[in-house]
Amino acid sequence: MGTVVIVGTEKGGFICRSENKREWTVEGPLFKGWKLTATTRSPSGRWLAATASRVYGAAVHVSDDLKEWRQIENGPAWAADSDRKMNQIWTLRAGANRHFAGVDQAGLFLSEDDGESWQPVPALNEHASRPNWFPGAGGLCAHVVLVDPNDEKRVWVGISAVGVWRTDDGGETWLAKNEGIRVAIEDKEFKDIGFCVHALAQQQTDGDVLWRQDHTGMYRSTDGGDHWTACMEGLPSWFGFPVVRDPDSGRLFCFPMESDEYRMPVKGDLAVYTSDDRGDSWQRRAEGLPTHPCWAGVLRGAMAHDGGGGIYFGDTAGAVYASADGAESWQALPCTLPRVLSIEAFTV
Numbered sequence: 001m002g003t004v005v006i007v008g009t010e011k012g013g014f015i016c017r018s019e020n021k022r023e024w025t026v027e028g029p030l031f032k033g034w035k036l037t038a039t040t041r042s043p044s045g046r047w048l049a050a051t052a053s054r055v056y057g058a059a060v061h062v063s064d065d066l067k068e069w070r071q072i073e074n075g076p077a078w079a080a081d082s083d084r085k086m087n088q089i090w091t092l093r094a095g096a097n098r099h100f101a102g103v104d105q106a107g108l109f110l111s112e113d114d115g116e117s118w119q120p121v122p123a124l125n126e127h128a129s130r131p132n133w134f135p136g137a138g139g140l141c142a143h144v145v146l147v148d149p150n151d152e153k154r155v156w157v158g159i160s161a162v163g164v165w166r167t168d169d170g171g172e173t174w175l176a177k178n179e180g181i182r183v184a185i186e187d188k189e190f191k192d193i194g195f196c197v198h199a200l201a202q203q204q205t206d207g208d209v210l211w212r213q214d215h216t217g218m219y220r221s222t223d224g225g226d227h228w229t230a231c232m233e234g235l236p237s238w239f240g241f242p243v244v245r246d247p248d249s250g251r252l253f254c255f256p257m258e259s260d261e262y263r264m265p266v267k268g269d270l271a272v273y274t275s276d277d278r279g280d281s282w283q284r285r286a287e288g289l290p291t292h293p294c295w296a297g298v299l300r301g302a303m304a305h306d307g308g309g310g311i312y313f314g315d316t317a318g319a320v321y322a323s324a325d326g327a328e329s330w331q332a333l334p335c336t337l338p339r340v341l342s343i344e345a346f347t348v
Contacts, residue, residue, distance in 0.1 A: 001347055004066070005304070005312050005333075006049075007320055008036030008342035013049065015066060016333055021310050021324035026335045030069070031061075035088065038101075038301065039344045042094040048115050050089035050101070058086045060101070062115055074117040076101045076109035090143040091301070095152060102142030106133060106159045110171065124157065124165060124174045129190040136161035136184075136196050136215070137260075143300060144200045148207035156200060156210070156225060161185055163195035164212065166225050177225030182216035199300045201245040201252065203278075211252060211279055213243040213300075215260060220279045231279035236266040242303035246311065251276055251326050253311055255298040268293030272313065272327050288330035289321065299341060306345035314340030 005016040012029030013036035030036065035052040042048065047063045060075040078084045084105045093100040099111040101118060108121040133140060141160050148154035153170035156177070163178040176192035184196040196215035203209035208224040211231070217238040219228040232238055237256040244253045252275040258266045265271070271286035296317035303313040311327050314320040318337040321330045 003306055003310060003345060004348050005306075005320075005322070005343060005345045006036075006039045007314055007337060007340060008039060008049075008301075009314075009318070009338040009340055010035055011338040012036055013039070014335065014337055016320065016322075016335075018322075021306075021322065022331070024322070024333050026333065035341060037088050037090060038092045038342055040092040040094040040099075041346055042099065042114055043096050044114055046114055048092050048094060048099070050092055052088035058088050058103070060089065060092070060115060060118070072116060072118075076103055076107075076118045076120075078105075078107070078120075087139060088141075090141045091145055093145040093147065095147055097152065100145040100147075100155070102145055102157060102159075104139045104141035104143075105135075106140040106142045106162065108142055108145070108157055108171075121171045123167070123172055127165075127174060129162075129176075129187075129193050132187050132190055132193060133159070133162045134185050134187075134194065138300075144197075146200050146202045146210070149202075149204050150207055154207065154224075156202075158197040158200050158212070160198065161196035161215070162193045164197050164200065164225055177221075178228070179226065180221075180228035180230075181212075181214055181219060184215045198241045199243045201243045203245065203250070204247040209278070211243050211245065213240050213254060215239070218243065218254065218279065231275075232282075233280060234275075234282035235273055236269075236284075239263075240298075241300040242298060242313070244303050244305055244311065246305045246307070246309065246326060248308055249276075249326055250278075252279060252282075253303060253305070253327060254282070255303065255313065257297055263297050264295045265297070268295055270294035270296075270315075272311075272323075272330075274327050285323075285327040286330070287328065288323075288332075301342035302340045304343045304345045306347050308347055310345060312343050312345050314343050316340065 014028035296315035
């Protein structure tokens with residue numbers, strides 16, 4: 001068994017490999033010069049990667065070996081007569097029977113043939129509140145998809161700066177789930193939108209337990225998103241982008257940053273914060289990280305776990321860090337890359 005970490009950057013993708021989570025090799029770039037915005041692996045073993053190019057647009061590619069890639073012809077796309085643009089694919093979520101892609105300009109697409117073709121999900125994409133959806137600083141992006149581990153018809157989608165949506169019937173209907181969250185941009189007509197969610201995490205043994213890092217703080221829900229409460233005790237800032245939960249240990253990870261105005265580590269302190277009590281309290285973890293001031297941020301898709309205690313993040317200055325012990329200690333991987341957009345980790 002080994003670990004594969006796929007790092008997506010502004011200028012391509014890089015594959016980091018290790019047999020022991022401490023000695024690493026780095027390969028790449030894949031898709032040189034293109035953005036690599038998202039990756040995943042389906043239960044069939046197929047790898048999927050999303051790219052974006054100013055010239056060629058957004059695309060999905062598939063591979064059986066991480067070496068030879070084929071672009072999917074019928075990837076996520078808006079209708080030819082639509083006024084929406086397919087700027088990029090923010091996230092890919094592969095399931096046993098259905099894969100999801102969240103895109104910018106915001107929308108959700110579904111594949112039921114292992115990524116070979118993609119169809120829009122109209123009930124969400126054409127929701128009555130759609131004309132009032134407002135983009136955040138990163139654009140109008142559907143950037144996270146969660147699927148209930150016990151019911152694949154129950155799905156959550158995070159859209160900036162709109163909020164969290166949930167379906168309980170496989171996508172036929174969607175309800176906004178933002179009660180208890182401090183609104184970012186209040187909408188005069190639809191009071192259940194205007195919430196700028198940055199990331200979502202889920203407890204794999206109980207799909208009702210969720211965490212979200214919002215533009216306005218860190219929150220937790222124990223009822224599937226029906227209600228949210230703040231859980232920021234010990235964090236140096238309410239602002240940040242990623243939140244990740246290791247299903248093996250149950251530990252939560254986040255990366256606080258100084259306000260929505262500055263978006264840099266608080267006081268230049270490059271540190272990950274963890275929680276072992278479901279977000280009731282948070283502790284700083286920085287052993288092995290640079291001790292000098294660092295001013296690079298960590299984006300919403302740039303932190304991941306491998307399911308077995310390994311946790312990884314990359315920053316906007318191109319550094320990538322790995323921990324083999326749940327953030328108790330860190331090491332820098334042997335590379336300096338372009339701006340890191342996404343990280344996914346796999347045990348293979």
